[in-house]
Amino acid sequence: MHRLTGLLALPYGLWLLAAFAAPMGAVALLSVQESSEIFAPLSLVPSGVQYAELIGDAFYRRVFFNTLALGAGVALASAVLGYPLALWLTRLSPRWKPIGFAIVLVPLLTNVVVRSLGIILLLAPRGIVSSFVVSLGLPRPDLLFGWFAVGLALTQVFLPFMVLALYDVLESQEKRLEEAAAGLGAGPATRFWRVTLPLSLPGLRGGLVIIFLLASESYVSAALVGGRKVWVNGMIVLKEGLEILNYPLASALAMLMLGAGVVVTFLLGRLIGLATPWLTARVPRLRLSLPPAASRTLVAVAEITAPIVSRVLLVLAILLLIFPLLLVAVASVNDSPQATVAQFLGFTWKHYTAVLQNERYLSDAWNSLQLALACVAVSLAIALPAAFALVRGGFAGKEALGALYMLPLALPGIAIGLGMLRLLQWFTALPPFLGILAVHVVLVAPFMLALLRASVAQLDRSLEEAANGLGARPPGVFRRVILPQLGPGIAVACVIGFLMSFGEVTVTAFLTTARLQTLPVRIYAEATFSLENTVNAISTIFILMTVTALLVINWLMPLDRVWRR
């Protein structure tokens, strides 16, 4: 039985082999080239020259570790802000739930350049935060153009992943456990620390892995709000790969990032595994305890501060998420040709007219929509079985396979793009839609797998056993017992997958041809000279459409488990 469950991981693996192994192989091969000359023939004799250059250079070493620290910091910050948000989301009434989700998704629906303007407005020397700090009588802080600004920008855009990763595991949690703890005298802080947090660790794992990988590869935010005082790996891959055309060095750095990403993913998996011994029915090995007196004081302090701290964090998180919305909505009716404007110059609908009357926007949007829908369908079809295999399979090396399946997330998008360039001849032989779909699935499926894995881990096995006992056949059990429980998890994973595919630029920009153009690539192409204000009109339309879509999804497939109430 356990062996067979492992086979469910196969379709996902085959897809990666077909669509990801080749570009990754190309990157790996490029990284061991001795010559950095762009037209030098590929040599099959591996050379460590590029790696030696990276490792031997103090600057690259510093950037590498700074980047990892940034990834870890952003993941941690997202967890701290994500818990209050996700808990708030689970408590929203069904009617308000779609709106709550929309708020969480706002950063994913707004253009990165516009979002970074938001960060600049917040942190500028005379901006919102420093004015507030000064009004408290403190010295004016220098927050903009540094690690703090980059961390904040990344936390803002990746927070949705954490919230959605946590949402499903928190939502499906057995409410009676918390009630029991409260009945036994545990305050809110203790209940969170001893019941809610441990039970949500599988979701936290998914969120941390996704955010760590994304944050350590990101470069756009670092370039925009880091003021070039901040250097991260992604910027170096971009610079060496695209500006200087030194593919071998860029590839070598990408491979080192891949290695670091896999190691961190694996370690996080092991750590969470140690902290959740009940999932595999193991004896707990990890036991931390304080002396009773210290522990009592700590609990008392925590119980007093927790309600305030959690509310403050919730408010901060919501403000951070919806601030770009405000900016985008206002800018979309601002009578200015540029998209990033800090003052209001007059009201106009012309940017909306420009978008809605332009058939090219509409046809590109139609391409992107078809692509994203197909991508979500395929990704779900391969990621859901893989999630079952990784949770229920009894095969050796499960954790390693889990880390392996996250590989596409760990290889920077630019490197995948450079790898694809080497394969362009074969790629262009494919029908354009199929080719880009194959790549999008590679980029999106790992996200969905990370989320679905947590949802599958939360399934109540006793319900399936009961159904089996009552004579239900496996397909029936799946349809009538498992699927309803997984509903919200699947919905959330699909929403994320859809948005990822719909908004993908980094890799797609290398692959679009005259035959298939996507909307984000068009926007990116327009932004290379000057970001026109139509981008804000598009974002506002997206946000409205997302709210509508969420209302429809919630109606078709409730985002919470009503039968639990």
Next chain:
Amino acid sequence: MTTRRTFLAGTAGLALPAIWGKDAVAQIRRGDELTIGVWGGVQERIVRQYCAAPLEQQYGVKVNYVLGGTPERRARAYAERGRPSFDIIYLNIFESRQAVKDGVTQPASANVPHFANLYDMAKLGGYGVAFNPVTIVYDRRMVSAPMTSWRDFWRDDLKGKVIWPTYPGAQGTAALLMAAKVWGGSETNIDPGFQNIARLKPFAAIQGSQDQLYGMFDNQVGAASVEFGSFTRTYAESRNPNIVIADPTEGQAVAMNVACIATGTRNQALAEAWVNLHLSPECQLAYAQQTYYSPTIKNFTAPPDLAAKLILGEEAVKRLVDFDWDVVIGNQARWSSRFTREIAG
């Protein structure tokens, strides 16, 4: 003689078949497809109107666009050297000259009738289609006197208020080379540039794009930077009248958009017809009006109020500072890593 040639070529837009003669027309077949790699936004709108529409009408050909940024387009063109999927790609000045050297795109040739009207500088690396020089831009409220020289960045009233452009990139390259030049160096002696830029530290910020710079100007993060005059003029006119586009005594640094015909294209004649339309006075005027790009052809006239905002005429074009781009490109990796470590790091 010159006048006559100018006249002939100038009317080419109106009387295309007569000028091209039998050869070119014979090679363009109904149903041919021309693939253009170009920037989006206003660029796409103008070439659709002034280059694509006439060709489609006249020859029944189809024009495809691959929109994107310069880096992806260039990476694609290099990966496809000799068997291009693009017929024409648009590049910036130094990328275009390198691409010709690397055999990725073709040098300019007189097969394009308007080639005869191009300024010499615009005949390198393909067909220069727009001058878009880089110059000093500053906020008049934050400086004690107008900036008239590249050396003004080192003035006392600008201490800590300079927003330096990142390197590489058109702005950062121009800034570095101009700094070297005004401090006694050159592209072959770059040290004075680096040493003196380092003296400007701490910077108010380092900017990586015009949108970023304008956001900084909106928020008064700094006083002065190095940027494209054209876009900055649009920005100043539409939302920040305090911003001045300076015309320094040492000249503005040249930057140029270049139409490059891919080596190995199967639509040579059609591609040349496209470029010719791009170089027509009508198309050049549309660029000047909509984006303040300056024309690369000599047979161009503009209304006086517009002309005042452009680089027009042999004299003005001669004042643009050009560099030995082979040297610049050859040193890019070294300078880039030096910039990262000494200036920005």
